[in-house]
Amino acid sequence: MTTSADSTSAIPPLHADEEPPPLWFNVPDGFFALPLAATPEERAARSQEFVRGLYSRGDESIWEPAAPYYAGVAEMMADTGVSYSAMGLFSTADAEADADEDEEATAKAVAGAAEGGGVVEARYEGAGGVAQCAFTVAAVPTDQAAGDTDIAAQGILAALSREPHNDARWLDLPCGPAVSCITLTKYKLSPQVTATGEPMDLLTGQIQVHVPFPTGPFTAVFTLHTASTDYWTEFCDIMAAILQTVSFEEPPGGHPASGSADAAD
Template sequence: MTTAAGTAPPPMSFNTPEGFFVLPLAGAAEDRAERAELFARGLYSRGDEEIWAPAAPYYAALGEFLADGGVTYAALGLFSTADTEDAEGAEDARPARYEASLGVAQCAFTLAAVPTDQSDPDVAAQGLYALLSQDEYNDVDWLDLPCGPAVTRATVSGYRLRPELTGDGEERELLTGEIQAHVPFPRAPFTAVFTLHTASMDHWAAFRDMMTAILHTVEFPGPAEA
């Protein structure tokens, strides 16, 4: 179980699937650098020092940047798109391992607790739904979660890639998708904002299902449980 950090908003928890690599955010610079090195080694488990050495300070700086911006949880998700028969160890008791060349879907996932002027979760969710629905490019949904109401917004954006940035020298369009879920805290004027961003659009439906599954695990413990 993953617990969101932070002293201002009340505690909350949620579950994430296997394949999420949690980016170190809090702590002193030295501690964050050490944990960023472990993060890089876990993310690039088949790499070596040539990959890990430059990656670690990058992720340490990224973690500091996100934390300064109010993000309390951040992770990179890597999921194999290979068929089961392509996995090493799939026919015995060992965990299946996949070559990245067989296909990997990626996403970035963050959580921030945003202060609001509304402590009633239903009123807050209704206001969010009305606001987000004003943009015709937003695919807005209302969710009744075990923890209370939530509003999700899904968008797809396209970017033109110049020929020099593509492998075949032809201009291409890069599509990216973002799913943002707003879950009002039930007993405090805060909204938990989950954001999932991906360029693996062939698996867009799977990422939307994954976000919904994560949201159904969100819990806000009462004062006696916190």
């Protein structure tokens, strides 16, 4: 699985009296941001751009019916408090799948990469196969005071560690303390929904990272979910690379977008 140039995303408040301060982070090329926006007009315009990027080899016969669908999805997601949402599509042509990667090695990969590891190169070229993921960022209210990020992270770690199926770990990011939580879930698919007509197992993985705002009282929650678990290690590297760029202060050249997070080259 391969990645290339990054794009910068900013999450500004939709409503200044209700939302947290802005948050900045970079996502690699291959992420297609859903058209989250404050108004139907903005969502409609952004959905047109979204479908043209997602279906870059399509035409109006594909783009026109798809745009309203994704505008509706974006409206529903915005209503749940999600500030940024994207689909990740990455070429698998040059990747070597490792289906035996276990949960312990995965957690170490995330923690190690978060301390300065890199990310493999990625771009969307479907001819050789595509690995997919869903990526969201939300800011949830928490009760920490300004500057109490360590206390907030310790509470999050304690809460997540109570669930035996969670692999919750402390992370030290450039922007401050954070907590990662990795879960792998196996589903039984019935013969009616499989291509072979036989029952199959579907393994999915989720990486969720909680980053308390230093200003309080919010925590940013980054979530990456994928069923392409043959490329689990690569997705861990991608998530870790994104986390390295998280900032609660506007970086040089940063341009917060209006409404919701925008990806800008």
